[in-house]
Amino acid sequence: MAARRFPCICLTVVFLAMIAVVAVSQIALELRAGGPPQIAELFRQKPTRANLRRLESSLESGCRIGQMVRPWMQLARFVLLEDAGDNAILGRDGWFFYRPAVQYLIEPWSPEGGQTQGNVFDAIISFRDGLAKRGIQLLVMLAPNKASVYPEMLADRAGEHAGPINATTTDIVTRLKQAGVEIVDLFEVYDLAKRRAGSPACYLAQDSHWSPDGMRLAAEAVANRLVDLGWIEKRPTRYETRSARVERHGDVLRMMRVPQVERLFEPQRMDCTQVVDAETGQLYADDPNSPVLVLGDSFLRIFERDEPGSGGFVAHLASNLGFGLSSIVSDGGASTLVRQQLARRPALLRGKTVVVWEFVERDFRFGTEGWQRVPLPPE
Known part of the structure; x- marks a missing residue:
């Protein structure tokens, strides 16, 4: 019995010694730097769950030895x-996927904090109705999760799939359409694009966002829908485009924060197109007096405010329509935060006849601040 217990005791002692060495070393480094040990915070505040979690996170991120060892372990x-x-x-062939987006597709929705499909529906209908009272039309553009469009790149067994994979997406979109909300179906747009032989991918392999080609398809689809609905008349274009190549690692790969892993992959090359004023040669810039306001998240930021600049969805939609647009972009906050920003900037609604509202599919479940009703600012 004693012989069998000896290896277990040795492992336990070694494990405890490693913990002690890390803890003592961290305290010594902090004292040497002239500050109090971070662990002292444990005795300066109430031991609530929130405080303990905050301290744990702070200790983990501030541990010097952990900072040195963690990248190599990862x-x-x-x-x-x-x-x-x-x-x-x-995924497959060097494709990376944003974990929360995949969780949205494959995990049952267990609403937390009162978040339900009903909240999503009510928030969108309330926003649509509030705009309608001012004579403003709402067009919703749902940006599909990358895994919804390319499930076959996530796993072999996923296979090809047309249309939304998640039943939640289908249910909410169906209810919204039945309630008269106008929605651009990018699932269909991208499915048709995938079926064309030799067509470029609509999403970036290392990124959570659409590719330049996928973005241009979305801009064309929205422009055509606005014209078909009779909400907007195209004008003679005042813009032209010019090519711009960008090379960078995608955001999902960079989320790992492990340079050693990034170096295993070549930066992704993207053939972008910038929108420029045909007369002045200046890069596209928003027009606050435009009749069209575009709201959205990082899908509107990429290529527009990131490199190459003026080459994203807003600029290309403006190019398709022939005139400048107004926009509000909030990374990860298109479900509620972007409408809260609009409520604080009432001047942006003056003279508007159309609002285009983009949000990503996973926000149905994981939208920052959920799906709140946000009253429009007084006229």
Whole structure:
């Protein structure tokens, strides 16, 4: 019995010694830097769940030894186990997927904090009705999750799939259409694009966002829908485009925060097009007096405010329509935050006849601040 217990005791002692060495080393480094040990915060505040979690997170991120060792451990996990960390999932052929977006597709929706499909529906209908009272039309553009469009790149067994994969998406979109909300169906647009032989991918392999080609397809679809509905008349275009190549690692790969892993992959090359004023040669810029206001998240930021600049959805929609637009962009906050920003900037609604509202599919469940009703500012 004693012989069998000896290895267990040794492992326990070694494990406790490692913990002690890290803790003592961290305290010594903090004292040497002239500050109090971070662990002292434990005795300066009430031991509530929130305070303990905050302290745990602070200790983890501030540990010097952890900062040195963690990247190499993450590299080993990635190479040996294909573990891409908390925010990323490694798919096939070097494709990366944003973990919350995949969770939205495959995990049952267990609403937390009162968030339900009804909240989503009510918030959108309320916004549509509030705009309608001012004579403003609402067009919703749902940006599909990358895994909804390319499930076959997530896993072999996923296979090809046309249309929304998640029943929640189908249910909410169906209810909204039945309630008279106008929606641009990018699932259909991208499915048709995938079926065309030799067509470029609509999403970036290392990124959570659409590719330049996928973005241009979305801009064309929205422009055509606005014209078909009779809400907007196209004007003779005042814009032209010019090519701009961009090379960078995608946001999902960078979310790992492990340079050693990034170096395993070549930066992705993107053939973008910038929108410029045909007369002045200046890059596209928003027009606050435009009749069209565009609201959205990072799908509107990419290529527009990031490199190459003036080459994203808003600029290309303006090019398709022939005139400048107004826009509000809030990374990760298109469900509620972008409408809260609009409520604080009432001047942006003056003279508007159309609002285009983009949000990503996963926000049905994971939208920042949920789906709140946000009253429009007084006229």
